[in-house]
Amino acid sequence: MPLGWAGDREGPRDECGVFGIYAPGHEVSRLAYFALYALQHRGQESAGIAAADRGGNIMTRRELGLVSQVFSENDLRTLAGELAIGHVRYSTTGSNAWENSQPVHRSEGTNGSRSELALAHNGNLINAVELHDELVGRGVTFSSTSDSEIVAALLATHPAERIEDAIADVLPRLQGAFSIVAMTKEEVVAFRDPHGLRPLALGVIADVGDAASPEGKSGQERTRRNDSDRYCVASESCAFDIIGASFMRDVAPGEIVTLGRGGLESRRVDSEARKAFCVFEYIYFARPDSRMNGQVLQVARARMGEILAREAPADADLVIPVPDSGNAAARGYARASGLPQDDGFVKNRYVARTFIQPGQELRKHGLRMKFNPLPEVVAGKRLVVVDDSIVRGNTTRQIVQMLRDAGASEVHMRISAPPIKHPCHYGIDMSTREEMIAHERSVEQIARELGCDSLAYLSLDGVYEAVGATRATHCDACFTGQYPLDGTDEAAGKYALEVAAT
Numbered sequence: 383m384p385l386g387w388a389g390d391r392e393g394p395r396d397e398c399g400v401f402g403i404y405a406p407g408h409e410v411s412r413l414a415y416f417a418l419y420a421l422q423h424r425g426q427e428s429a430g431i432a433a434a435d436r437g438g439n440i441m442t443r444r445e446l447g448l449v450s451q452v453f454s455e456n457d458l459r460t461l462a463g464e465l466a467i468g469h470v471r472y473s474t475t476g477s478n479a480w481e482n483s484q485p486v487h488r489s490e491g492t493n494g495s496r497s498e499l500a501l502a503h504n505g506n507l508i509n510a511v512e513l514h515d516e517l518v519g520r521g522v523t524f525s526s527t528s529d530s531e532i533v534a535a536l537l538a539t540h541p542a543e544r545i546e547d548a549i550a551d552v553l554p555r556l557q558g559a560f561s562i563v564a565m566t567k568e569e570v571v572a573f574r575d576p577h578g579l580r581p582l583a584l585g586v587i588a589d590v591g592d593a594a595s596p597e598g599k600s601g602q603e604r605t606r607r608n609d610s611d612r613y614c615v616a617s618e619s620c621a622f623d624i625i626g627a628s629f630m631r632d633v634a635p636g637e638i639v640t641l642g643r644g645g646l647e648s649r650r651v652d653s654e655a656r657k658a659f660c661v662f663e664y665i666y667f668a669r670p671d672s673r674m675n676g677q678v679l680q681v682a683r684a685r686m687g688e689i690l691a692r693e694a695p696a697d698a699d700l701v702i703p704v705p706d707s708g709n710a711a712a713r714g715y716a717r718a719s720g721l722p723q724d725d726g727f728v729k730n731r732y733v734a735r736t737f738i739q740p741g742q743e744l745r746k747h748g749l750r751m752k753f754n755p756l757p758e759v760v761a762g763k764r765l766v767v768v769d770d771s772i773v774r775g776n777t778t779r780q781i782v783q784m785l786r787d788a789g790a791s792e793v794h795m796r797i798s799a800p801p802i803k804h805p806c807h808y809g810i811d812m813s814t815r816e817e818m819i820a821h822e823r824s825v826e827q828i829a830r831e832l833g834c835d836s837l838a839y840l841s842l843d844g845v846y847e848a849v850g851a852t853r854a855t856h857c858d859a860c861f862t863g864q865y866p867l868d869g870t871d872e873a874a875g876k877y878a879l880e881v882a883a884t
């Protein structure tokens with residue numbers, strides 16, 4: 383968890399949240415704004431919305447900053463229209479320039495019906511270099527270093543009349559992780575990589591009866607729904623709750639969903655690919671009130687805590703969470719172990735990235751900006767401290783020391799995920815292998831480094847048991863090093879070098 387001194391969790395950081403909506407008769411930019419607000423945890427460095435009336439020009443507003451900082455009332459009035467897409471972004475080091483904020487907006491298409499296109503992307507392409515070189519060879523120019531603009535350019539320059547046809551042709555050429563929401567002047571189209579690495583959910587703002595299911599649809603087969611329905615797509619279902627939409631289902635891996643004049647249309651491309659949904663979404667990234675693959679994450683995380691208590695009991699007096707990331711798992715651990723639970727820390731919820739730098743004098747107290755231990759709760763106690771992950775260990779080390787300073791007699795760390803040992807190349811910013819505390823260290827060595835009395839991680843089997851899933855349909859490469867897409871390590875490394883040189 384890279385700890386900005388200001389107290390950001392020193393954790394892996396997701397690189398984006400996306401949203402799209404088609405709602406005739408509604409001014410949708412305000413709905414997109416609130417949906418992005420709900421997705422803010424997926425990216426805090428930039429935010430953007432593109433909106434249009436059917437047939438009108440696409441207006442885009444994107445800027446560095448939080449959703450609440452980027453958009454004014456006036457911006458939302460200017461972003462008029464009944465279809466919109468939105469994006470929040472966390473960028474990797476060195477690439478947080480305005481140019482890389484999204485939605486990407488391109489208008490060089492030669493086809494009259496698609497002279498403009500906006501696109502928002504969550505994920506990471508591992509064959510971006512090849513695609514970029516091919517486009518440059520065709521005379522296409524780029525204004526950013528983002529792989530999202532590569533996809534936008536591939537679609538905007540495609541000769542197919544309908545964007546869905548362009549996507550169906552381009553999609554098999556994209557390797558890596560992508561949950562993408564695009565819009566033309568007429569419709570919103572969302573699509574997900576055939577492995578289903580990153581999440582994408584479909585919602586409806588109407589009482590529409592049975593949800594259309596992608597099951598059994600393949601090739602170019604389509605489903606249609608009522609023309610009067612209003613639909614939305616989002617990285618997580620929590621974005622639907624805030625705007626009064628209902629979760630219908632997850633967009634299926636390899637599915638292209640069109641929200642437009644014809645209601646909801648769906649087609650599948652390459653439904654045979656090995657499924658590889660990111661198991662870390664269940665553990666860490668997604669909001670606890672989101673549902674993914676039939677799981678409400680708050681419930682799944684509590685189950686992880688219960689299984690952790692079974693796998694790694696501790697002779698202790700009290701269970702406390704690292705707030706808020708360890709809350710649900712701590713509840714589960716306490717329930718299963720029979721130990722009492724309390725809050726050992728008070729968390730300051732108003733620490734933001736824009737916080738004034740503390741200077742050298744206060745830097746060593748940085749974490750206290752976010753967590754303050756309660757001596758009245760922890761003094762003299764043998765504590766079980768539950769958190770959801772450890773990447774580099776800097777935050778955990780400080781947490782252990784703070785609890786000892788507050789009088790805890792023993793600190794037993796319990797982590798509701800396996801040790802993280804490998805970087806992610808599918809859209810999550812983690813540290814390098816060498817920076818990870820679990821890299822080439824045993825659990826006992828890590829415990830010594832952290833200064834805790836004992837340390838235990840949830841097993842990978844325990845994670846899958848908690849979410850009722852199997853390895854065969856998921857990615858767990860950051861724990862195992864087994865990347866589900868061939869050539870991931872080399873391809874991703876190559877792209878990183880290319881971008882760094884840009």
Ligand code: SF4
Nearest residue numbers: 660806857858859860
């Ligand atoms: S490597 Fe880890 S974080 Fe990345 S997609 Fe796989 S499980 Fe998720």
